[in-house]
Amino acid sequence: MTVPHESLLAWSIIVPATAGVIVRPFRVPEAIWAAVGAAALVLLGLLPLADALNAMGKGLDVYLFLIGMMLTAELARREGLFDYLAALAVEYARGSPQRLFLLVYAVGILVTVLLSNHATAIVLTPAIYAATRTAGARALPYLFACAFVANAASFVLPISNPANLVVFGERMPHLFEWLRQFALPSIASIVATYVVLRLTQTRALAEETIEPSVPRPRLSHGGKLTALGIAAIGVVLVTASALDVQLGLPTFICGLLTAAIVLVLSRQSPWPVIRGISWGVLPLVAGLFVMVEAFARTGAIAQLAAILQGAVERSVREAAWGAGLATAIADNIANNLPVGLVAGSVAASDHLPAQVVNATLIGVDLGPNLSVTGSLATILWLVALRREKIEVTAWRFLCIGLLVTPPALLAALAAAIR
DSSP, X not given: OOOOHHHHHHHXXXXXXXXXXXXXXXXXXXXXXXXXXXXXXXXXXXXXXHHHHHHHHTTHHHHHHHHHHHHHHHHHHHTTHHHHHHHHHHHHHTTOHHHHHHHHHHHHHHHHHHHOHHHIIIIIHHHHHHHHHHTTOOSHHHHHHHHHHHHHTTTSSGGGOHHHHHHHGGGOOOXXXXXXXXXXXXXXXXXXXXXXXXXXXXXHHHTOOOOSOOOOOOOOXXXXXXXXXXXXXXXXXXXXXXXXXXXXXXXXXXXHHHHHHHHHHTTOOSHHHHHHSOTTHHHHHHHHHHHHHHHXXXXXXXXXXXXXXXXXXXXXXXXXXXXXXXXXXXXXXXXXXXXXXXXXXXXXXXXXXXXXXXXXHHHHHHGGGGSTTSOHHHHHHHHHHHHTTOOOOHHHHHHHHHHHHHHHHHHHHHHHOO
């Protein structure tokens, strides 16, 4: 079969642009690579401007979700809520590194479930670093807990990972249906990840001595209001999910209202909070939507859908296992956001059994724990570490990921494909 010239040219842009997002050569931000790739596709006539704008428009719910979550997370960071939670974890550990590791993991679950895996990577990681250093502990074992739980707990609720919105889009299950489908896989993922990760850190934790307590920062009035706001956001989003309402707009409105109330009552300027948000995530996601639209025009998505449909006709269980494992591996080659977009397009192009779609989502969410390039959350975790002058090599993370990810992935898929 001859590949059209336009398809080859599109591939020659999409592949290096995606690689740039993952590798960040010359330390050029991820958003720049995505935006340049999208612009090149339009300027070279490979994707009409109207179609590119339409592709960007498909991400509206994701943009609103991200803005609302980032606004809330930045507000919580500035008000010291995460520093307070981290110090509280050290206090309840009572000098036990093993108990502290468990508590950090538990706090990571809470933040991931209610504020998304990006919040765990961006704002909980620095707080855990500060608290563990104050307690005289080596921070890295606890920072690994932040990194791995951010993906392991990211399909407890639809709001726990932006990739969930990307994969399901307008076909998002009702909350109770979501819980029915993903409660057991989430528990399997969280428990298996903790057990194996804890084993990999046994020696490091055994050599630790930590202070039984650290100075607990005073939680400001704004911090308490932010905590109440987060609880209210959780209630609103759970309700929205139960009513089958898209999550982007409710998340945006809740984040905006929480920030407005806290800032007005504490008489603070909004600009520091606004400046603290990682706005580059939005053009990154928009650029990826455009590149996936061009990818679809090459016929690749139709071919993938046909292959998957053929596998379904042979055996739904085998197709589900294949889709979950293949997606998990693809995450670490091309990052889970573009893989999630492609997976969502494939799922939308044909009526696939719920088992297959659910397995695909688990692969998109959990597969990235294998390597540092697997998910945006892990990349953001690395950025947070670099700010603290901590370097974790791709090889070191891979060595742990190769031990942690397969058992968790297999356990989650087994719980989902039953």
